[in-house]
Amino acid sequence: MTADETQTLNDIQHTTSTYITPATESALYHSLRDHWxxxxxxxxxxxxxxxxxxxxxxxxxxxxxxxxxxxxxxxxxxxxxxxxxxxxxxxxxxxxxxxxxxxxxxxxxxxxxxxxxxxxxxxxxxxxxxxxxxxxxxxxLGNPTFDVPRFSEFNDPNYRVMHGESYEWNTSAIRRIENFVDMAHFAWVHPNVLGSRDHPEVTDHEVWRDGRYLRFAHTVKEPSNGEIKEQLGIADPIFDVLNEYHLSMPLAIHVRRTFPTGDHYVLFMASSPISQKRSKTFYFIVRDYAPDERFDQSFQDFESLVLSQDKPIVESLRPEEIPMDLTKEMYIRTADAITVEYRRWLLELSKGY
Ligand code: FES
Ligand SMILES: [Fe+2]
The missing domain is CATH 2.102.10.10 (Rieske [2Fe-2S] iron-sulphur domain)
Incomplete structure (x- = not known):
């Protein structure tokens, strides 16, 4: 790793309940009152x-x-x-x-x-x-900065829409969202499920703002195990999946996954801040293939497995809120580009609070 590939690292405060929320994090938390x-x-x-x-x-x-x-x-x-x-x-x-x-x-x-x-x-x-x-x-609770995040497939008859089992985690809603859009963790937290340790690289991808959305798209190499992928009928053990994200600032995500067959799998999720260190996430599992209801449980099981792998890691993150002084953590070019852009925008939204 060369010097210009990292930004400054200060000590990450790996403490627990004694951690005192700095003013910037308080401002960010307070600013969430002005969102749906x-x-x-x-x-x-x-x-x-x-x-x-x-x-x-x-x-x-x-x-x-x-x-x-x-x-x-x-x-x-x-x-x-x-x-x-x-x-x-x-x-x-x-x-x-x-x-x-x-x-x-x-x-x-x-x-x-x-x-x-x-x-x-x-x-x-x-x-x-x-x-x-x-x-x-x-x-x-306040005056909404943006409209309610859109979830257009909810009433679209071309898709089968399932309510995911909502879950509460001991982490801030922002840490939860960051984990969801973290491209570099798939191979390590979800090996043989969402990623492969033979292909841990995060390739170049654009991250840009589009109205109230932070947008990015990324192609990942995914293993084809599990019933929800068997239904696609792809013989290759690993295939490319195009993931297109719309992050509705600040805490909702729509990701549209396109498989080599042209079939789609959509996740819409929104994490709700119960408190500074606890969040509740709601999500929908959506598909336009394998429409039969008998496959529903496999889709829920797949998402539950992914969540069970993420939970202990995300709940271990300290501090539970993201540090809004960006120099308090390290960032790797490309691999952490989404996180950096997301944090910058959050900082802008919290100005004046
Ligand atoms: S009516 Fe008396 S507390 Fe509500
Ligand atoms: Fe994950």
Whole structure:
């Protein structure tokens, strides 16, 4: 390795809970309030019960009220009960403690203990922006910088779309995303699954910005083992796969994989920041081949295997948040180009926070 192939290395702070988040990382975390994040699969949110979730350390209740998704701080303004313990009646959210009810706007419209008295004017929930899109419930705690990330295959009849099993990891949502787009780890973390140690090189590839997307494409040599690849009918033990990425800044990814047969495999994933050091990731497994439902389990098993290989590595990364001083870690030209561009853009987005 020559000197110009690396950038400066300072000591990586390989400590754990005593790690103090520097101001830049705090600014980055705070800036995430101004983006949409998924909090649950839309199919899991019923019409009769709200759901409690945590986003950016904030307890949030989401509910379908009057045909729309609503999100509020999960705290009744009367005595602070969790509204997620309540239920939905006539398109209104009723608190389980004393029965106060709230309409879609967050305004309290009923105080059952004294229906004859006027409702206090300040009886209004702290509400957040919420929307259902692409099979997910998205919430923004502040003012969204970009639109909700697009997942166009979700309603496309040419594709079979499966909900992946969502998972929580002890790492920041950004570290989770970085791992997903890390080209150099396939051969080492996923040998004979997504990569081959006989071909660990990361070849040159462009990384560019396109509107709100960080884009890149890369051809990898993949082993053809496993049922999901057997369905392609390719005889070669290793074949080229073209992976085309759209990273919706800051935390969602659409990757379209094209096999030599012309068949496609799409993953759409978004990692949601529960806190600075914990994330919940939602994803969809999409294909336009082997459409029979009997193959579904093999696709889920394949993704579960990949995730089980990534998890211990990613949860070991210290600090759990990425260091926003770029000199705190090392970067190799080409192999880490995506990470560098991603971090630079994140830094720009966090300016002013
Ligand atoms: S705490 Fe919600 S109604 Fe009293
Ligand atoms: Fe991985």
């Amino acid at each position: 994040h998924p909090v649950m699969y839309a199919r899991d949110l019923g019409d009769d019960r709200p759901a409690g979730v945590t986003l950016l350390d904030e307890p949030v209740v989401v509910a379908r009220l009057g045909g729309k998704v609503a999100a509020f701080r999960d705290l009744c303004v009367h005595r602070g009960a969790a509204l997620s313990l309540g239920w939905i009646e006539n398109d209104r959210l009723r608190c389980a403690y004393h029965g106060w009810t709230y309409e879609n706007s967050g305004r309290c419209v009923e105080v059952p203990a004294r229906p004859d008295l006027p409702i206090p004017p300040g009886a209004c929930l702290n509400s957040y922006k919420a929307v259902e899109s692409g099979g997910l419930i998205w919430v923004c």
